Amino acid sequence: MSLKKINAVLAAVLILFVLWFGTEYIVSPETTAPGCGLPSRPSGDGGGFLVVKGIRGVVMALLLAVLLLTGHRRALGWALMVEALAAYGDMANHEIRPRGGRCRATRRGGRRDGPSLTSARNTRAAPAG
Known part of the structure; x- marks a missing residue:
């Protein structure tokens, strides 16, 4: 297996993980947030915060998927770095x-x-002496 194929498989796994993670925040933010160290769903004006976090994750995954599927490997690398x-x-x-x-x-x-x-x-380290 070539290094190019290994990198493509690793990128695809990462894309699927980010897509799943973002979708979890959209579908069930009440159960996902506490498991990630975030407070429960905010009330009032902050009620959409967790859904926005999920949408951000899904959009980030879609950007990576488009770059992977179109073969723009250098741009994919830069996008992965920025998303990190x-x-x-x-x-x-x-x-x-x-x-x-x-x-x-x-x-x-x-x-x-x-x-x-x-x-x-x-x-x-403690100073020597």
């Missing part, structure tokens, strides 16, 4: 936004969805 930044932005927003003085990730008993920015301050 969107996921990093979600993670950074989730990790940095304080909840009661400490970040939420530090109160989950060590379970982290991504690299924690709060634990970086404790990783410095």
Whole structure:
């Protein structure tokens, strides 16, 4: 199997995952959000937030699918990189936004969805001597 085919299969798996993930937020945001560390469905003016997050995921997956199916491999690589930044932005927003003085990730008993920015301050080595 050539490297081109392996890359295409990996991209297709990623596209299907992003499409499924976005669809879950559209179809059942009440059950999907708590499993991803988000609060339950907001009320009032924020009621559509989770559906918008799902639509964003579906559109991102469709963009990647179009680039894969049309054979624009270089553009697909760039789009994957940019979309990874969107996921990093979600993670950074989730990790940095304080909840009661400490970040939420530090109160989950060590379970982290991504690299924690709060634990970086404790990783410095003690000065020698």
